[in-house]
Amino acid sequence: MIETGQTENIRPLRFHETSGLEDWRVVGEGACAFFRTETFAAGAAFVGALADVPADGSGDGAGDGASDGPDVDLRPGGVLVRLVSVTEDYYGLTTRHLELARRISELARAHGLAADPSGVRTVQVTLDALELPAVLPFWRALLGYENRAGSDEDLIDPLRRGAPFYFQRMDEPRGGRNRVHVDVWVPYDEAGARIAAALAVGGRIVNDADAPSNWVLADPEGNEACVGVAGPPGA
Incomplete structure (x- = not known):
């Protein structure tokens, strides 16, 4: 049994090193x-049963860790469950999620459902800017987003549906490269296949200096995108 009496913030590696969580992968927006x-009916039945799993991963009844409860996306072909704590001063994983993830996996098995890590991914939009205080408020107002806890460079959807926006500081104006690109976060064991697929249709690697946590790719016309991995075992 994973201790849930005290809640601590944890890094992706701690999550991945915990036994019993093999169904889960940490990507850019939490553990999924x-x-x-x-x-669709099978998925709906599973989602209905999720309502009885306490948000704090403890015993029976409703848990008190509302901010640690799961985000659920139900589609005809499957159910995506995401765990991330969103508070005024923290955005990320906590020790509560360790037991909660284990209980959700047990519930999935009870419903005859198997996990497929290849179905896990999150997307982030990154903008390069010289003056973040001038640029970020425009996007916050336009999107209806909020600042992410602990960061003056990130915006998140308060409804936890849309892709987050990250604002990357530039030291000087830059030409010849796109200033808006997409970051695709994938499971650590899916990155190779995803990159190979992009290369096979005309993409190229621009920079792999930060591999195996990040690769910069470009399409045939030079538009860039990044493939990111969070906390692979042994990192």
Whole structure:
């Protein structure tokens, strides 16, 4: 049993090193598991049962860790469950999520559902800017987003649906490269296949100096995108 009496903030590596969480992968926006379903009804039944799993991963009844409860995306082919704590001063994983993830996996197995890590991914939009205080408020107002806890460079959807926006500081104006690009976060064991697929259709690697945590790719016309990995075992 994983101790849940005290809640501590944890890094992705701590999550991945915890036994019993093999269904889960930490990506840019928390720990995610994708459970394949044969029918929409099967997925809906699983989601209904999730309501009885306490948000703090403890015993029976409703948990008091509302901010640590799961985000759930139900589709005809499967259910994506995401765990991330969103508070005024923290955005990330906590020790509560360790037991909660284990209980959700047990529930999925009870419903005959298997996890498919290839169905896990999150996308982030990155903008390069010289003056973040001038640029960020425009996007915050336009998108209806909020500042992410602990960061003056990130905006997140308060409804936890849209892709987050990250604002990357530039020291001087830059020409010849796009200043808006997409960051694709994938499971640590899916990055190689995702990069190979992009290269096979005309992409190229621009920079792999930060591999195996980040690769910069470009399409045939030079538009850049990044593939990111959070906390692979042994990192």
